[in-house]
Amino acid sequence: MTHTFDRRTVLKAGLGVGAGLMAGGRVSPVRAQSPVRLTMAVWGGKAEIDAYNQVIAKYQAINPNVTFRLDVLPSGQFYQQIDTKLAGRQAPDLFRATYQQVGRYAMNKAAVDLSKYLDADYGGAFMPSVWSAVSYQGKPYALPHHTDTFALFYNIDLLERAGVQVPTSLDQAWTWDQFIKVSRLLKEKSIGSYPFAMGWTANAVHRWMIFLYQHGGRMLSEDMKSPQINSPAGIETIAWTQNWFKEGLVPPSTSLKTAEPSQNLFANGTIPMMLNGNWQIPFVEQQAKFRWGVTYLPRDVAMADDLGGTCMAVSRDSKNPDVAADFIKFMVNEENMRDYVSSAQFLPVRKSLVESGVKFPLRSEEMKVFIEQTKTIPEHLVNTVIMPTWGKFASKLADELDLAFTSGQSPEETAKNIEAHVKSILLSA
Structure with a gap:
């Protein structure tokens, strides 16, 4: 032009x-x-x-x-x-x-x-x-x-083969349990090498916070002055995401400390679903040789997404x-x-x-899904990740979650270690 x-x-x-x-x-x-x-x-x-x-x-x-x-x-x-x-x-x-x-x-x-x-x-x-x-x-x-924000990309051809229908509105989004049942079904039927992957390459650990808030948890207290990760909601969220790796629902190469781009795995048909951002649309449109679409993130006690x-x-x-x-x-x-x-x-x-x-x-049409997801971003999550000290929180969060995902560190120990680090940062701030 x-x-x-x-x-x-x-x-x-x-x-x-x-x-x-x-x-x-x-x-x-x-x-x-x-x-x-x-x-x-x-x-x-x-x-x-x-x-x-x-x-x-x-x-x-x-x-x-x-x-x-x-x-x-x-x-x-x-x-x-x-x-x-x-x-x-x-x-x-x-x-x-x-x-x-x-x-x-x-x-x-x-x-x-x-x-x-x-x-x-x-x-x-x-x-x-x-x-x-x-x-x-x-x-x-x-x-x-x-x-930008996250949603769930899916391979229409592979999900149809498994007899899976995806949600068509935000209020009908899969629950965590429904999402895991679909993933286990795909694994059972050997549809794809792994059912899904999360797009948090380059240590984008703030994306994990989506699930913490969906489960009713948070990293910090309401006044942002004390850690809240070592709570039932925090421990259970760590356990839920750890189980992705324990059950072989995601490729081992897609943990926080690895550099496997989930968009490549999706576009070449290795995985039938991926949790990723709207900026991947041009790549997937160019590379994928199958029908695909985008639906809403799975939700738990609440829907939440990330800034x-x-x-x-x-x-x-x-x-x-x-x-x-x-x-x-x-x-x-x-x-x-x-x-x-x-x-x-x-x-x-x-x-x-x-x-x-x-x-x-x-x-x-797929972009409309992402636009709807932006309406579910919790204000407290935004206030947490824009703190000047967030980078110091994030590095420890990534280290500890990666140990849970790849080395089997218990969710309880993971939450305890994160809590101790966050507390020390808050005290020295």
């Missing part, structure tokens, strides 16, 4: 951000008068990278003095590489981050406070949950770009933070957010787009 830009287009897009405030509290525009080179670090599949390149090209068409180097890093090593570069004061100007990571980068001043580049009411255009997630002590340290998605931050090492902030603001404006989420199959985080809806080029 060819884009043409004139002065009215530039003004409508709201490109300008900058160091000073104009009369009325509006941020004065910034334009690179001399050549500026920005580096931007991301991870992602082909659809995501293509969408990043498209918005970069649009920005450069308006700002020819700005050039970009897009560094695509492995998702499993992304934060390790960013942290190493930050330690050496050589971090990229811009870097992608999940909402769960913003707090620690803000607390350590590794990300730039963006408030001076934004109008005072700028955050009001976004969903409250994601604006809260990018804010630390009342200041935004990243701008929300999109969100996914990513934002973009400016690093403290950027020599042109004003131009970098200008680009992010351009990237998340209404037009460009719509284009990105539509082409990469994500969900928007601007209120206007949430209310008006986005037309998706692929699997619009």
